[in-house]
Amino acid sequence: MQENKSSNYDKLSEEWRLKFLEMDKELVKKKLPEIRQENDIFLITHFGEQYGVSLKDGTIFLVNQRERPVSNGVKMDIYNLFWYSKEDAFFMNRWVPFRDVRGASPFTPAFERNVLMPFAKTFEGHTEELKKAAEAIGGISVKQGDAGYIIPAFDCIPMQYLFWDGDDEFSAQANILYDYSVTDYIHVESTVSLATEGILRLAEVAGLELKGNIFRM
Structure with a gap:
């Protein structure tokens, strides 16, 4: 298959x-x-x-x-x-989770299962490695999560990668936010690929083995 x-x-x-x-x-x-x-x-x-x-x-x-x-x-x-990409597209500075990206709602369960969960599992116990990797690929720190960064997928498509490490009671959690303008630059289905490629790149730079069944082409 x-x-x-x-x-x-x-x-x-x-x-x-x-x-x-x-x-x-x-x-x-x-x-x-x-x-x-x-x-x-x-x-x-x-x-x-x-x-x-x-x-x-x-x-x-x-x-x-x-x-x-x-x-x-x-x-x-x-x-x-x-x-x-549209000629009149512009950054709106309106950050939304995947489910609120235009046209993305039907794909939310799969996104959480095959993108967010592998992101969290891969970096559980590796917060510092995530920070260093995000900064190495141009990420700018934000005050969310144990590690939160705005990382440019492209210059016109910044994305927020947010991570909360696990403890004795809770497993690690992760989220990815998009600017609401993202579908003015790329097809909605490609927003999944963007998220995946960012995680793969972060894991590569951090020197970590990817965990979980992540979506990839």
Whole structure:
């Protein structure tokens, strides 16, 4: 089953690569001023890592580690940002949980089970590692939780990763908040992928093994 899912995501990623080649690149740059263009490459930062997108063939690669594979989740985040972002989108400074993101409510139980629970389990007993990892990828501390950070998925899509460590009575808890504008920049289903990629990146930087059945492409 997992192989079939991976194969389907590979096919979807390939479809979006071809779709990117047909996009109006000047319009994409206009919608997303954070994009930098160097010759035939778009440069964009996603959770603290810089990616290049070839204007010739639409492939996506890590700028500093070209030999390292890029996950379908990251590819889809980037392609969907380019496609779905609106020209008049702007940061509203109105933070909401996933269930209050426009159109996300039906996916809330799955989000809690396959995103928030693995986030909490992975960092239980590792608050300091989470803090260091969040800061390493550009996070800014907020006064919520035992560790709370605003982390840019992209410059235009900041997200709040909030964590409360467990004790003898309660297990660790976690939450992720979005600015209400998020669906003006990306498709609602991609908000799940954004959350997942942030957790995967934090765990990687912290040097921790991911715990729980997390959603991934």
